Amino acid sequence: MGKFRFMQGNEAMTEGAIAAGARFYAGYPITPSSEVAETSSVRLPQVGGTYIQMEDEIGSMAALIGASVCGKKAYTATSGPGISLMSENLGVAMMGEVPCVVIDVQRSGPSTGLATKPAQGDVMQTRWGTQGDHSIIVLSPSSVQDCFDLMITAFNYAEQYRTPVIFLSEEIIGHLREQVIIRDPEEITVVDRARPAGDPKDYRVYDHSQGLAPLATFGSDYIFKINATMHDEKGNPSANQENCERIVRHLSEKIESHVKDISIVRRYNLEDAEYIIITYGGTTRSALSAMQKGRDAGLKIGVLQIVTLWPAPGAEIEEVMSSANAVFVPELNLGQYISEVQKRNPRNIPVIGINKTNSKPIFPAEILEKIKEVAD
Amino acid sequence: MISDYLLEEKLPLSWCAGCGNGIILQSIMRNIDARHWRKEDTVICTGIGCSGKADDYTRTNSFHGTHGRAIAFSTGMKLANPNLHVVAVMGDGDGITIGGNHLIHAARRNMDIVAIMINNLNYGMTGGQYSGTTPRDSITKTSVYGHVEDGFDVCGVVKAAGGTFVARGTVMDVVQLNSLIGKAMDHKGFAFVEVISPCPAQFGRNNKMSAAPAMMQWIKDNTVSVAKAAGMSRAELKKKFVTGIFEDRNDQDDYYTAYKKIIDRLGGEENE
Numbered sequence: 287m288g289k290f291r292f293m294q295g296n297e298a299m300t301e302g303a304i305a306a307g308a309r310f311y312a313g314y315p316i317t318p319s320s321e322v323a324e325t326s327s328v329r330l331p332q333v334g335g336t337y338i339q340m341e342d343e344i345g346s347m348a349a350l351i352g353a354s355v356c357g358k359k360a361y362t363a364t365s366g367p368g369i370s371l372m373s374e375n376l377g378v379a380m381m382g383e384v385p386c387v388v389i390d391v392q393r394s395g396p397s398t399g400l401a402t403k404p405a406q407g408d409v410m411q412t413r414w415g416t417q418g419d420h421s422i423i424v425l426s427p428s429s430v431q432d433c434f435d436l437m438i439t440a441f442n443y444a445e446q447y448r449t450p451v452i453f454l455s456e457e458i459i460g461h462l463r464e465q466v467i468i469r470d471p472e473e474i475t476v477v478d479r480a481r482p483a484g485d486p487k488d489y490r491v492y493d494h495s496q497g498l499a500p501l502a503t504f505g506s507d508y509i510f511k512i513n514a515t516m517h518d519e520k521g522n523p524s525a526n527q528e529n530c531e532r533i534v535r536h537l538s539e540k541i542e543s544h545v546k547d548i549s550i551v552r553r554y555n556l557e558d559a560e561y562i563i564i565t566y567g568g569t570t571r572s573a574l575s576a577m578q579k580g581r582d583a584g585l586k587i588g589v590l591q592i593v594t595l596w597p598a599p600g601a602e603i604e605e606v607m608s609s610a611n612a613v614f615v616p617e618l619n620l621g622q623y624i625s626e627v628q629k630r631n632p633r634n635i636p637v638i639g640i641n642k643t644n645s646k647p648i649f650p651a652e653i654l655e656k657i658k659e660v661a662d
Numbered sequence: 663m664i665s666d667y668l669l670e671e672k673l674p675l676s677w678c679a680g681c682g683n684g685i686i687l688q689s690i691m692r693n694i695d696a697r698h699w700r701k702e703d704t705v706i707c708t709g710i711g712c713s714g715k716a717d718d719y720t721r722t723n724s725f726h727g728t729h730g731r732a733i734a735f736s737t738g739m740k741l742a743n744p745n746l747h748v749v750a751v752m753g754d755g756d757g758i759t760i761g762g763n764h765l766i767h768a769a770r771r772n773m774d775i776v777a778i779m780i781n782n783l784n785y786g787m788t789g790g791q792y793s794g795t796t797p798r799d800s801i802t803k804t805s806v807y808g809h810v811e812d813g814f815d816v817c818g819v820v821k822a823a824g825g826t827f828v829a830r831g832t833v834m835d836v837v838q839l840n841s842l843i844g845k846a847m848d849h850k851g852f853a854f855v856e857v858i859s860p861c862p863a864q865f866g867r868n869n870k871m872s873a874a875p876a877m878m879q880w881i882k883d884n885t886v887s888v889a890k891a892a893g894m895s896r897a898e899l900k901k902k903f904v905t906g907i908f909e910d911r912n913d914q915d916d917y918y919t920a921y922k923k924i925i926d927r928l929g930g931e932e933n934e
């Protein structure tokens with residue numbers, strides 16, 4: 287049954303991480319994510335884990351990866367300026383194929399922006415923030431319960447796909463206080479990375495010819511090389527052209543070929559909906575409220591909430607595009623995710639962005655107003 | 663045997679003739695061998711640069727990450743598994759220039775890792791530009807009119823930051839180098855060894871020492887022991903390489919030993 291608690295989103299993320307088996311945190315405090323650091327510094331040593339406040343976000347990301355290669359599930363939390371500093375070593379986790387979870391509690395940007403105000407400005411940065419071709423998994427919570435439950439999913443995906451996962455929250459959810467069920471261990475599914483079983487001599491840390499290679503642990507019987515430079519299947523540097531091509535494609539395909547398994551969406555009143563709001567994160571709450579108010583006024587409104595932002599759930603978006611009269615995409619940015627919708631619009635229906643960057647959330651009335659304009 | 667630790671099939675090393683990196687790698691591996699560290703329990707963590715190629719030749723675990731971050735990766739490894747032997751091998755670009763922040767904080771925390779910084783006084787890999795250790799007046803690819811900055815006294819920095827074992831050697835005195843690296847490996851806490859090393863292909867070529875022996879002789883001529891340096895003035899010590907041990911103390915818990923006391927007090931169980 288779990289325990290009912292009243293807590294903040296940021297605190298629930300810490301609880302979710304610990305429930306997922308995370309035992310290592312390295313980070314650098316930044317508003318509006320600092321409560322994740324603070325609660326982790328309290329909770330981790332209680333369960334035998336380690337919290338360390340690093341000298342910056344570059345070092346934090348590096349320490350996470352180091353801890354993960356040694357077998358600990360590891361996470362960090364940051365916001366705007368910090369996610370920028372983490373970008374280079376996020377690429378190490380990607381290229382080195384080392385699982386970890388990075389929480390980005392978005393604040394108003396660009397640059398130092400407004401530290402305490404909400405925004406959804408990092409949607410594209412989390413997709414493409416580190417250099418080169420790659421794919422990534424990004425999850426976006428819309429409630430404190432999500433902060434707990436989806437955090438477990440984030441770790442599970444990281445472990446299963448040997449990849450960094452970004453937990454893309456925002457100030458609205460990070461600082462929201464509401465009731466949450468801290469689920470008991472028997473109620474949750476925790477995935478641990480596959481470990482090698484055979485003769486250590488035959489272990490190849492990057493040999494994905496038989497499916498994703500298991501990741502061994504430094505200090506176990508398996509000796510291996512983690513290499514963020516272009517490498518062969520043993521982790522030795524390799525500039526071989528065929529190999530380069532294979533690795534770059536592998537890094538995308540290992541995620542993109544599992545879009546169906548990774549995609550999480552929530553559908554609200556889509557069956558008869560003529561006007562559909564496609565939304566994510568904290569803005570979902572305004573979208574649901576707008577839907578309710580519109581329905582009360584006789585407007586057939588539905589909501590598609592995208593929880594897995596990346597890889598984009600193409601099939602689910604297409605489904606909506608095939609039935610709606612018009613689609614509305616409210617975002618606390620100038621329109622970052624709307625392109626994912628626009629490029630899946632064969633019927634050429636109106637796709638209307640509702641965008642705001644004045645450091646206030648999007649209110650239900652603002653969404654409803656736009657829908658009414660089109661409906662009239 | 664050292665061949666248990668070095669990958670012969672990768673030899674000869676990709677470093678230039680006269681480069682000091684091979685000597686230092688040998689010294690590291692000899693010392694690991696002498697201590698019978700299990701390869702499984704040893705990680706060589708490198709940065710990016712000519713020196714960062716060191717892990718290509720080892721039979722131990724290795725981690726090759728980003729420029730300047732070897733100490734930060736090593737920090738995560740050591741905290742996740744305090745039984746590992748973690749040796750970070752870096753250039754002076756890695757160690758004190760782009761990565762200086764990690765160096766001083768690891769020293770202050772007394773993180774139980776061995777940090778070896780190969781100081782060839784410039785950026786070898788990218789073609790010989792100046793680094794944070796390039797001496798004043800030196801010619802590099804980006805200081806063709808003579809360098810207007812002083813280089814760091816890196817051991818001084820690490821000692822001031824709280825490093826509990828701090829030493830400097832050169833590749834010209836391998837006996838001393840072996841001893842310093844060995845002591846660093848036996849030390850519980852942050853152990854830092856700076857090794858002055860010739861880069862004839864870049865630093866040497868730009869400073870009228872393109873022949874390896876000339877560069878080696880120059881290092882030798884400018885090396886003074888800690889004992890001798892004690893009697894020299896600041897001006898006399900300018901551009902000299904002072905070698906020996908600057909700090910060696912055991913009066914402070916290493917980071918994880920201190921942190922583990924908190925875990926124990928809270929009754930937290932370490933999970934595997």
Ligand SMILES: Cc1ncc(C[n+]2csc(CCOP(=O)(O)OP(=O)(O)O)c2C)c(N)n1
Nearest residue numbers: 710711712713729753754755756785786787
């Ligand atoms: C963030 C970043 N900036 C710049 C570089 C380019 N780069 C590669 S190696 C290097 C300098 C290497 O110098 P050092 O660390 O002293 O090692 P050496 O090659 O001399 O052994 C630089 C600047 C890089 N790889 N990453």
Ligand code: SF4
Nearest residue numbers: 677678681712786861
């Ligand atoms: S460029 Fe300098 S540091 Fe690099 S391998 Fe050649 S001699 Fe060694």
